[in-house]
Amino acid sequence: DDTLAEADIAAARWAWEHNRAAGRGADTLPGAKRLYLPLRTGRTAIGVVGLDNDKQGPLLTPEQQRLLDALVDQAAVAIERVQLVADVDRARLAAEADRLRSALLTSISHDLKTPLAAIMGAAGTLKEFAPALPEKDRAELLSTVVSESERLNRFIANLLDMTRIESGAMEPNYALHYVGDVVGSALNRAQKITAEHTIETDIPADLPMLRLDPVLFEQALFNLLDNAAKYAAPGSIIRLQAWVDNGAIILQVMDEGPGIPPGDLERIFDTFYRVRKRDQVRAGTGLGLSISRGFIEAMGGTIAAANRTDRPGAIFTIRMPVPAELPALGAPLTDDAA
Known part of the structure; x- marks a missing residue:
């Protein structure tokens, strides 16, 4: 009973x-x-x-x-x-949620307010004094509006990307691509933010193709380039190099900045985590590296951060597995292969 x-x-x-x-x-x-x-x-x-x-x-x-x-x-x-x-886990999750909530509010208040203030200031000046301003000054003000609008757009895009990652809604659109093509696309997109740096690349033309989502992979690289340009002094070198290692392609982004403090290496990819900046380093959202990790891992790869051993600077290393079966050179890609 x-x-x-x-x-x-x-x-x-x-x-x-x-x-x-x-x-x-x-x-x-x-x-x-x-x-x-x-x-x-x-x-x-x-x-x-x-x-x-x-x-x-x-x-x-x-x-x-x-x-x-x-x-x-x-x-x-x-x-x-x-x-x-279970109580400890709940307390930890609650504390992490509070930290993320606080970081989100801080990030939004700063990263939305700063470019909006610059846009409003430049637009207001143009509205009131455009006829009296020299052409050069008007061009500079318009350039400020455009650049700050682009910065604002990147921040909003990062928030949306982070939401997709956290919700598990990330579904890569796979196809076979040569990594050098995606690197070139990312460098072209990052021309403005890397304009004051020297870019060096060593991407062999005979690297095997990778099965990846080119949009996600380009965004991950763009965020790494943005990070390098942010922390490395103008005139310094940002280097991208790739090679094959044990069934995978290794792609590294190296800069000549101050490097990553040892205490920050474990948390560098955490959402909203920002390394303490020097005065000349422009502010970041604390989202770029976290998004890069989310995108790379969604495509089956890994990403790691370290400091250079030959000189000051940081190294970000992406490792992507080479597909087991690749089409012969010159052969058309079928739907299955793509």
Whole structure:
């Protein structure tokens, strides 16, 4: 019989609420069919165990009672440990959620307000004084409006990309591509932000093709280039190099900035995490590297950060697996291959 009579339900509830035995053989509610014992810990009761026996008379001998008490105590401690672990996990997740919420609000307030203020200032100046301004000054103000609008657009795009990653809605549109083509596209897109740097590339033409989403891969590279340009001084070199290693293509983005503080290496890809900046380093959103990792991992690759050993600077290393089967050179790509 798996159902409980009202007397048993009352006894179980009383044992839970009062942290004492109730039911058959106990001083409280002895008319119940079963004996109910609370699972106790140092903090409170965390459960109730019920005992039944078809035999008449006492349910347990004194020795059986001592053994049961010991087992019940051990079970209560084990359950409490599981609950404590769950409590710690919930507290950690809540703290992380609060951190992300606070970081998001800070990022939005700063990264939206700053370009908007520049746009409004330049637009307002043009509106009020355009006829009296020299052509060069008007061009500079218009350039400010365009560049700050592009910065604002990148920030909003980053927020949308991060939302896709966090929600698990990322679905790469795979095709076979030569990594040098995607690198070239990313460099072309990043011309403005890398204009004051020297770009060096070493991407062999005979690298095998990769199965990737070119849009996601280009965005991941763009974010790495943006990061390099942000932390490396004007006139310094940003180098991209690639090679084949043990069934994978390795692609590195290297800069000549100050490098990554050792304490930041483990958190460099965390959402909204920003490395402490020097005065000349322009502000970032704390999203770019996190998005790069999300995109690369969504395509089956890995990305890691380290410091250069030959000189100051950071190295970001992407590792992408080479497909097991590739079409012969010159052969058309079928739908299956693409």
